[in-house]
Amino acid sequence: MTLFLALITAAIILGLIGAVADGLLFLLFIGIAVLVADLLYMAPRTRHFAHHRPLR
Numbered sequence: 161m162t163l164f165l166a167l168i169t170a171a172i173i174l175g176l177i178g179a180v181a182d183g184l185l186f187l188l189f190i191g192i193a194v195l196v197a198d199l200l201y202m203a204p205r206t207r208h209f210a211h212h213r214p215l216r
Contacts, residue, residue, distance in 0.1 A: 173191070
């Protein structure tokens with residue numbers, strides 16, 4: 161979970177810098193790519209844990 165949050169934070173920071181700074185548009189695209197990769201990395205893990213919840 162720490163890796164997920166760190167990558168989300170990095171994607172947001174890169175995206176903001178890329179959107180605000182002149183000539184650094186490539187950082188926006190890198191931030192978007194990191195965000196998509198992070199969501200794809202976390203998707204199977206959240207589905208895996210959802211099926212193994214104990215019944216009460």
